[in-house]
Amino acid sequence: xxxTATPSASETIAALTAxxxxxxxxxxxxxHRLLNECLQRCAFxxxxxxRMLDQTGTRLLDWIDHFALPPSDPFRSQLGHVGYExxxxxxxxxxxxxxxxxxxxxxxxxxxxxxSRQLAIKVSSVVDFLSAHRLFTIPIDGLPFSxxxxxxxxxxxxxxxxxxxxxxxxxxxxxxxxxxxxxxPVQNADPLLLAQHGEAxxxxxxxxxxxxxxxxxxxxxxxxxxxxxxxDRACDLFFAAEREYWERRNHAGRVQFARxxxxxxxxxxxxxxxxxxxxxxxxSLIAFLEKLGFVCRERFYAGREAGWGAQVIEHPVTGxxxxxxxxxxxxxLAQDFSHEPLPPRNELGTVGLWCALHGEAxxxxxxxxxxxxxxxxxxxxxxxxxxxxxxxxxxxxxxLRQAFTRGETWPVDPSxxxxxxxATRITDQQAQQFLANGALGSHLEILQRDDGYKGFNxxxxxxxxxxxxxxxxx
Numbered sequence: 001x002x003x004t005a006t007p008s009a010s011e012t013i014a015a016l017t018a019x020x021x022x023x024x025x026x027x028x029x030x031x032h033r034l035l036n037e038c039l040q041r042c043a044f045x046x047x048x049x050x051r052m053l054d055q056t057g058t059r060l061l062d063w064i065d066h067f068a069l070p071p072s073d074p075f076r077s078q079l080g081h082v083g084y085e086x087x088x089x090x091x092x093x094x095x096x097x098x099x100x101x102x103x104x105x106x107x108x109x110x111x112x113x114x115x116s117r118q119l120a121i122k123v124s125s126v127v128d129f130l131s132a133h134r135l136f137t138i139p140i141d142g143l144p145f146s147x148x149x150x151x152x153x154x155x156x157x158x159x160x161x162x163x164x165x166x167x168x169x170x171x172x173x174x175x176x177x178x179x180x181x182x183x184x185p186v187q188n189a190d191p192l193l194l195a196q197h198g199e200a201x202x203x204x205x206x207x208x209x210x211x212x213x214x215x216x217x218x219x220x221x222x223x224x225x226x227x228x229x230x231x232d233r234a235c236d237l238f239f240a241a242e243r244e245y246w247e248r249r250n251h252a253g254r255v256q257f258a259r260x261x262x263x264x265x266x267x268x269x270x271x272x273x274x275x276x277x278x279x280x281x282x283x284s285l286i287a288f289l290e291k292l293g294f295v296c297r298e299r300f301y302a303g304r305e306a307g308w309g310a311q312v313i314e315h316p317v318t319g320x321x322x323x324x325x326x327x328x329x330x331x332x333l334a335q336d337f338s339h340e341p342l343p344p345r346n347e348l349g350t351v352g353l354w355c356a357l358h359g360e361a362x363x364x365x366x367x368x369x370x371x372x373x374x375x376x377x378x379x380x381x382x383x384x385x386x387x388x389x390x391x392x393x394x395x396x397x398x399x400l401r402q403a404f405t406r407g408e409t410w411p412v413d414p415s416x417x418x419x420x421x422x423a424t425r426i427t428d429q430q431a432q433q434f435l436a437n438g439a440l441g442s443h444l445e446i447l448q449r450d451d452g453y454k455g456f457n458x459x460x461x462x463x464x465x466x467x468x469x470x471x472x473x474x
Contacts, residue, residue, distance in 0.1 A: 021455030023399040024104040027082040028451045031106055034067060034075050038119040044154035045119060045161045056259045057379030062269055065164045068110040068118035079109060096172055104452025120162035124266020126151050129163045132264030142174050145191040147233060168232030170317050189229045197225040201241040206363045214363040215284040232317045235292040239320050243267055246367040252388045252405040252444040271371045271447050272321040275361040276351045279342040282326045285362050286338040289313055289322060301333050307349035311338045327352040348425050356420055357412050357439050371445035376401040379446050395457040401448040410441035
């Protein structure tokens with residue numbers, strides 16, 4: 001009889017935190033070649049690409065929603081050789097064949113009839129884009145408030161350039177995949193219901209006697225939204241409100257959003273949203289996200305000295321990704337810490353102290369940071385000219401570069417400081433400093449991904465978490 005060795009604690013941690021993502025250079029090269037050919041043929045797209053780099057620090061590459069290729073296009077035969085897989089989407093007469101690459105962050109590729117190639121970018125609002133570029137006579141496919149709208153902006157040399165606006169709809173047909181409710185497709189929502197639920201989420205009450213009451217209130221709101229709009233559209237509305245709340249508390253975010261809005265782009269280049277959570281509320285945070293349709297991805301653990309962990313969780317339809325941080329001990333990683341309660345403890349790590357000073361990121365504080373995709377060097381240089389400094393990069397790999405803007409300092413509620421001081425979780429000196437100077441609150445994160453890399457840098461994240469500890473920042 002063969003005995004199986006029991007894995008050590010370090011082996012268990014390694015297995016639970018193993019990163020499954022790796023750079024994918026071959027499909028990345030194909031996408032670059034396809035994009036470059038489109039830009040060479042389409043003057044509007046080429047001009048926009050340069051303006052995006054010069055005025056927003058972003059790359060058109062990172063805004064691509066999809067390509068569409070006709071039967072004769074030579075790139076179609078190359079997709080399968082670099083890891084793209086063909087799948088059918090839609091239903092009945094609207095079935096489409098779409099190529100998707102599951103190993104990284106790459107645009108989908110549709111198969112279409114005709115002779116023209118299509119390059120489509122994602123924007124927050126088609127109307128905003130057309131207005132920003134004074135394209136007042138371009139027709140829009142899709143009614144106002146629809147979950148999918150699009151417009152053909154240019155057609156040159158057998159290349160069509162499109163802009164696409166999505167709200168909880170990852171299909172291509174205007175009458176397909178509008179959302180789901182109880183497992184069934186949901187037609188375009190009533191505009192009045194959209195407005196009502198959008199306002200309710202934007203005006204969501206965030207201050208309560210207990211955090212549990214705050215989560216209960218938010219769940220009631222989102223249950224009503226899902227019942228009327230479907231899971232995917234409710235998710236889209238919720239995170240539009242969350243970005244707005246964060247932006248109002250983050251100067252760098254407001255400056256960058258204004259730069260992107262000058263070209264009518266919005267926040268469609270978001271990469272992930274980061275929530276800091278107390279140990280008491282972490283399970284409630286994950287449960288709320290899963291109610292919206294999120295699926296848990298990889299876990300992170302930064303080591304015993306760092307004292308924190310994270311769950312990456314992604315929405316398969318909207319593409320919203322969450323990095324959820326929480327104070328964590330090494331022995332707790334072996335449990336399903338996203339779905340099992342974490343017991344209270346006296347010591348506070350960086351994440352726990354931030355929540356104790358400012359409140360839950362889900363509630364009073366708002367997100368710790370929004371991370372978007374940029375040209376790393378261009379954005380840092382341009383923001384510096386606007387008076388916004390960035391911290392030293394905490395990731396500088398060929399396929400992943402990351403840096404925070406200098407943190408936004410927030411005032412701290414004196415009652416929170418006094419509770420921490422009375423419980424001896426902070427010193428008298430730290431209490432005085434927090435009351436006099438405030439504490440680090442939020443950041444904008446600048447990220448550049450290459451080779452389709454979809455993962456994160458655990459070592460670098462640990463270093464930046466430590467660097468943003470309010471006690472250290474004093």
